[in-house]
Amino acid sequence: MPSSDTESLRGVEPVEPSGGLGVAMAATLKRDLTLAARRRSDIMNPLAFFALVITLFPLGISPQPALLATIAPGLLWVAALLATLLSLEALFRADYEDGCLEQLLLAPQPLPALVLGKVCVHWLMTGLPLALMAPLLGLLLALPAESYLVLSLSLALGSVSLSLIGAIGAALTVGLSRGGVLLSLLVLPLNIPVLIFGTGAVQAAIIGDPVGPHLAILGALCCAALMMAPFAIAASLRISING
Amino acid sequence: MTARLQARNLSCERDGRMLFRDLDLAIGPGELVRIEGPNGSGKTTLLKILSGQLGDYEGDLYWGDAPLSRVRDAFLSNLVYLGHATGIKTALTALENLAWYQALAGETGSEAARLAALREVGLAGFEDLPVAQLSAGQQRRVALARLELTPRPLWVLDEPFTAIDKAGVMALEQRLHDHVARGGSVLLTTHHDLAAQGTLRRIRLGGGGEHAQL
Numbered sequence: 001m002p003s004s005d006t007e008s009l010r011g012v013e014p015v016e017p018s019g020g021l022g023v024a025m026a027a028t029l030k031r032d033l034t035l036a037a038r039r040r041s042d043i044m045n046p047l048a049f050f051a052l053v054i055t056l057f058p059l060g061i062s063p064q065p066a067l068l069a070t071i072a073p074g075l076l077w078v079a080a081l082l083a084t085l086l087s088l089e090a091l092f093r094a095d096y097e098d099g100c101l102e103q104l105l106l107a108p109q110p111l112p113a114l115v116l117g118k119v120c121v122h123w124l125m126t127g128l129p130l131a132l133m134a135p136l137l138g139l140l141l142a143l144p145a146e147s148y149l150v151l152s153l154s155l156a157l158g159s160v161s162l163s164l165i166g167a168i169g170a171a172l173t174v175g176l177s178r179g180g181v182l183l184s185l186l187v188l189p190l191n192i193p194v195l196i197f198g199t200g201a202v203q204a205a206i207i208g209d210p211v212g213p214h215l216a217i218l219g220a221l222c223c224a225a226l227m228m229a230p231f232a233i234a235a236s237l238r239i240s241i242n243g
Numbered sequence: 244m245t246a247r248l249q250a251r252n253l254s255c256e257r258d259g260r261m262l263f264r265d266l267d268l269a270i271g272p273g274e275l276v277r278i279e280g281p282n283g284s285g286k287t288t289l290l291k292i293l294s295g296q297l298g299d300y301e302g303d304l305y306w307g308d309a310p311l312s313r314v315r316d317a318f319l320s321n322l323v324y325l326g327h328a329t330g331i332k333t334a335l336t337a338l339e340n341l342a343w344y345q346a347l348a349g350e351t352g353s354e355a356a357r358l359a360a361l362r363e364v365g366l367a368g369f370e371d372l373p374v375a376q377l378s379a380g381q382q383r384r385v386a387l388a389r390l391e392l393t394p395r396p397l398w399v400l401d402e403p404f405t406a407i408d409k410a411g412v413m414a415l416e417q418r419l420h421d422h423v424a425r426g427g428s429v430l431l432t433t434h435h436d437l438a439a440q441g442t443l444r445r446i447r448l449g450g451g452g453e454h455a456q457l
Contacts, residue, residue, distance in 0.1 A: 011394020020349020099328025
């Protein structure tokens with residue numbers, strides 16, 4: 001067929017799926033990062049919540065360093081977990097309201113890969129900053145300095161799982177007008193293993209035990225979530241949109 | 244040529260109300276099908292079912308000769324769907340919005356193509372403004388630029404004329420007719436009266452599950 005003919009039929013003749021998943025994922029990452037950069041308050045909210053909660057504990061409980069240091073790993077981890085939960089409700093909300101989610105589902109690309117891109121941006125904008133900020137707040141709670149690195153590492157690793165698991169809940173509740181509480185109820189039980197091994201790692205670092213096993217389990221949880229959650233998120237989104 | 248998208252015995256019930264029953268519809272190359280009906284008669288629901296977004300129906304959908312669910316990727320590669328919600332991010336510029344849609348289609352695309360598509364819908368000079376600063380009609384035009392940018396044979400348009408001015412309506416109508424004349428297919432709902440050029444089929448949805456092919 002002469003090339004002028006193929007050109008004139010562009011857009012009216014059925015075509016085969018052309019792939020281009022890499023391009024689509026990169027563009028989704030770039031788009032969500034741009035959006036996050038333009039709405040900085042959305043990034044600041046979970047961080048501000050994290051900082052506020054932690055600063056209140058020395059005032060509310062007792063300023064004694066010995067007592068604070070014992071409860072610090074748990075406090076920091078619980079506060080980080082709640083801060084992540086707070087930010088999750090918005091993950092698909094805006095896309096749902098302006099019709100972008102509908103278009104995302106209609107893209108000729110595998111949906112799990114595209115949502116993985118979105119969750120990745122959520123982690124970069126929530127989990128990673130929380131992990132970097134945690135040692136600073138650990139200082140307020142008289143956390144021994146030798147556990148700072150483990151604290152950051154465990155939070156960075158654990159928050160990947162938190163983002164992925166939370167996104168399943170966010171996808172399931174996106175169609176509900178007030179899905180926040182339901183989202184927490186759905187997601188919290190699944191987050192508990194992450195919380196246990198996260199605090200375990202920091203406590204082990206404080207008393208001088210090996211932290212390897214705890215971090216290894218966090219890593220394993222992270223890998224399992226990376227493998228399975230994108231499919232669960234995609235399926236949840238389809239259910240929500242169908243409703 | 245044979246029909247591209249076919250629906251057989253399509254029925255849909257919502258909240259105990261029958262929206263349509265035993266609806267047969269086939270849309271082939273060079274056809275424009277308009278779904279009519281009063282508010283709440285199920286036009287949007289029908290379009291969503293026909294674009295593969297809702298699974299809550301009875302009946303069969305075919306793309307080409309194969310059931311739609313089996314050739315979903317091939318079907319989606321040939322579809323542009325514009326819904327009630329524009330699918331445009333107001334915090335991004337028109338160019339950034341279009342770049343994402345091009346990438347979703349699997350194409351890297353070029354800035355020149357995006358600029359040309361925006362010029363085509365009368366948005367020259369507004370390319371780099373956040374869409375939030377544009378009027379409702381201009382936002383709708385950004386979404387319509389996708390028709391130009393990612394050419395697909397099947398267009399499914401839900402109220403595409405909303406908020407568009409008179410000149411824009413005429414231009415869009417012309418674009419629909421051009422697409423159909425070249426062998427494309429258009430399925431749309433609108434309350435606006437289309438100037439009858441070429442083939443126009445109408446399906447009227449009424450209350451109580453009745454429908455008529457006009």
